[in-house]
Amino acid sequence: MLSYNFNWSVIWSEPYGQWMLQGIWTTIRLGLICWFIALFLGIVIGTFRVTPFRPLRIFGAVYTEVFRDIPLLVQLFFWYFAAPSILPKSIEMWLYRGLPNSEFWIVVVGLSFYTSSRIAEHIRAGMQSIPEDQFNAALSTGFTHFQTYRYIIIPFAVRLVIPPLTAECLTVFKNTALAMTVGVLETTFMSQQIEAYTFQGIEATTAASVVYMVITLSVVLIMGLVEKRLAVPGLITRKGGQ
Amino acid sequence: MDAYEWQVIINNLSFLMQGLATTFKLALVSITGGLLLGILVGMARLSTIKAIYYPATAFVNLMRSLPLILVIFWFYFLVPVIAGRPMGDFFSACVAFVIFEAAYFAEIVRAGIQSISSGQMQAAYSTGFSYRDTMRYIIIPQALRNMVPSLLTQSVVVFQDTSLAFVIGLKEFLRSASIVDAREMRSLELYAFVGTVYFVICFMMSKMSKRLEIQRKHA
């Protein structure tokens, strides 16, 4: 064994503890902001993909495919290093010099687009998996299209889509870690900062791991509560058993 | 705005392509190793023996709650400590990826086996098959066929994930581009190139997997 001296106190002693807390706060902010933007965008794009308008459908398909076939890290690099140079010089200047925490906001843009394309896929799948007869049944009792969507289809779709959306929410929080590569001071960045200063890499990385596990657990619990509140007996059963 | 200089890509093409080759190598090792380990873990997740089920489940849940980038750092520190000597970025990256992706492959394997109706197992048992033979001749052949689409999708994900090895300095495709960028300051051209190459590769791979799935359905 290579000799390694453990020193767990680095995690909480000043200033490292402070750094970790700042990093955790950034992670949570980044995750939540991106999640809600992506949710909104994803619902819009997902709906585009099931509308009868061909141009909208094609736009949605291209949008999804592009963001899905390029690694997130490459996308972030593109937004951070490459994209600003396309913008007019004045905006580019403001982005790099004037705007405080520009890295943070650039990552918000990149991560939101990426996540929204994934959410769009889930929304699309959910809407498409509702049997056509549900629609027909509602119409046959005199509902208008709009009423059918409002009272029958959308409530159904929302419940169908909560499990995959939970997974996406977890993914968003995990993906915030990539922001460290462009200098955002979030949890992973801070843990590696601590390592750089103290050489206690294992302790620092363990601390960061615990943070992500806690975040993950919280999201799962919260979404579980949401699912329970919206659940209807017999509507969607989990697979398993006969 | 400066004129675009796509020449920079051509000048550095061989260096960039070396990076891409490293990406492919890492992806291949990760997919193969991850799948093999994933099959074991996936079956362990279905075991009724608690000593096998709980560690497997804990492992999968742990890996699924951590960002890959953190796991890469983890093994970057841990591997030399355990091995007793520095092992190089590629090796550490391989270890990290195999272990991380195994958790995801394990879930695909588990879902694949569970999707086979229990009636199949009962039918096989009723003719006297043992557990092992049932799995071997009846359940796993069917499960593998069902799993192929998900396995292919996950492989594309692994291929994209290799870009994260960037953070430990491994000269894969993305890092090669950023090294060139540091020298030549042609970010737009370089990252557009990287993005396009990844897009073309992943797009083709997912089209192929869709075609395979359609063929399978008609068989």
Place this chain on the structure above:
Amino acid sequence: MIEINNVSKWFGTFQVLDNINESIEKGQVVVICGPSGSGKSTILKCLNGLEGFQEGDIIVDGLSLKDPSTDLFKLRQKMGMVFQRFELYPHLKVIENINIAPIKVKKVPEKDAVKRAMELLERVGIPDQADKYPGNLSGGQQQRVAIARALAMDPEIMLFDEPTSALDPEMIKEVLEVMIDLAKSGMTMVVVTHEMGFAREVADEIIFMDEGRIIERGTDKSFFKNPKTERARDFLNKILF
């Protein structure tokens, strides 16, 4: 041949079988009927150890199912089972479905197994389907293949779990004919079914179950003409439309 002694089974707190007692002789055909949830499929699956039970014992050919030293896998080779949803292996051809168990479990040489499988296919009336996949067959054909598959292991007892319940009406007859033929050839059979025509033709004993208990027993004449209990009368009224 089969003895069921005081068998009771619970799923959690729900009692699924309540003190079942029955004795089945070699060569007998026993039909079990009753409403959904009466436990009839469960007791059938207990007979070949696919389901366990908490109380009582089942003795098959002298071997006790409660005894931990009994080799269930060996025991199952002596019993064949046919399922409601056929459960043919979709990735194997019909002929392979039939001969895979004899080849892998009894180590029968492939040539002999194929020969035997073709004989069985002839017996159930569809030798021309040997090289097809189950997905290409009709429900009635699939079920007949399933019967051939069960017979391939030369069982002494055949168990049928609602074999015609999942079939379109036109196909029920072809399957029942095979089963009647089997009964007449002397096979010991335990059949869970609603097909009273079948019961009338070959059943030596009819058992009516409800809520996990055996409510009434009888031969076909006594049961159908004069059901003794109110529940049995009620049930027959409902199904004999």
